[in-house]
Amino acid sequence: MRLYFKYMSIHLKSQMQYRTSFFLMSFGQFFIPFMVFGGLYLMFERFGQLKGWSFFEVALCFSVIHLSFSLSECFARGFDAFSSLVGKGDFDRLLVRPRSAALQVLGSKFEFTRIGRLLQSGIVFIWSVSNLPGLWTFPKLLALLFMVFNGLLIFTGIFILAATFCFWTIQALEVANVFTDGGREMAQYPLNIYEKGVTRFFTFIIPxxxxxxxxxxxxxxxxxxxxxxxxxxxxxxxxxxxxxxxxWRIGVKHYRSTGS
Incomplete structure (x- = not known):
């Protein structure tokens, strides 16, 4: 983990070389989910509830998913950008180093500008929890933290699967966006509003x-x-x-280098 945090420190220093760009990007990332949340708020202003769910209950669901996605984009972005390592032959250099290839790929890229998206989701999370007084017990608050961590693992797993396909296709498959961006958009609402087939898929296949x-x-x-x-x-x-x-390990074993 010392190596991982070292990677993190190097990337943070690199991105902070252009601070104006960094803060503008973070500012823009703050408003991306904000506009989506604005649409959610207006929908509840018009209809009042969504299949038995109140505004703050859905807002909590929204914030948990976006917190998880923001953390994954920030700290597991290396797998999402893995196709460039394979295409340029840079993955070969990682394989000859005496450290895990997965750890090196994980630390190859960090998107600290996602702090804007993370901040916006955190604000919605705190606002929704403060308006749901029944959540103020230790087991429930602990469960909420586990939910965010759980989402981080799932989004990271999807990034890893998409990266693994690069061993055979060179470029990342766009279908992976169905399960990252598409999964995020669907899971920000309670799953019982969808058809049973969709609910089962996003419960037992992509959980x-x-x-x-x-x-x-x-x-x-x-x-x-x-x-x-x-x-x-x-x-x-x-x-x-x-x-x-x-x-991922199966993909690494079948990797045949660039040949150059």
């Missing part, structure tokens, strides 16, 4: 349901049961990440 919808059903007392289940559900991200890393 975004374990990030927000299923834990929130218990945290917000929308389903009877104890608090053990929402504390266990967020670990679904780890169950998703492990096979993604195994597939």
């Amino acid at each position: 975004f349901g374990c990030v927000s919808y299923l834990p929130l059903m218990y945290i917000l007392d929308k389903r009877e049961g104890d608090m053990l289940l929402p504390l266990l559900m967020p670990f679904g991200g780890a169950l998703f990440l492990i096979p993604c890393l195994l597939i």
Whole structure:
């Protein structure tokens, strides 16, 4: 982990060489989800509720997903940009170094400008929690933190899968955006508003349901049961990440270098 934090320090110093650009990019990232959230607010102003969910309940769901996505984009961006390493032959250099290839790829790029998106999502998170007084218990607040961490693992796993395909296709597949950007847009709302097939896919295949919808059903007392289940559900991200890393290792073993 010392190597990972060293990578982080180097990239932060590099990006802060152009501070005006950095702050303008961060400012722009703040308003990207803000506009989406504005649309969400106007929708509830018009209709009042969404299939039994109040505005602040959906806002909490929105903020958890966007916090997870922002953290993943910031700290796992190396896998999202992995195609350039393969295309230029730079991945060969990583393989001869006495450190894990996955760790080196993970530390090859950081997007600290995502702090703007992270700040906006954090504001919505605090605002929604403060307007849901039933959440002010230690188990529920702990479950909320696990939900964010769980989402971070799931988005990182998707980035890893997309990077693995680069061993055979050279360039990253655009279909991966269906599960990153598309999954983020869908999971920012409760999954029960969609068809059952969609809900099952994003619960058992790409487990975004374990990030927000299923834990929130218990945290917000929308389903009877104890608090053990929402504390266990967020670990679904780890169950998703492990096979993604195994597939990555298979891809590395089948990598045949650039030949140059």
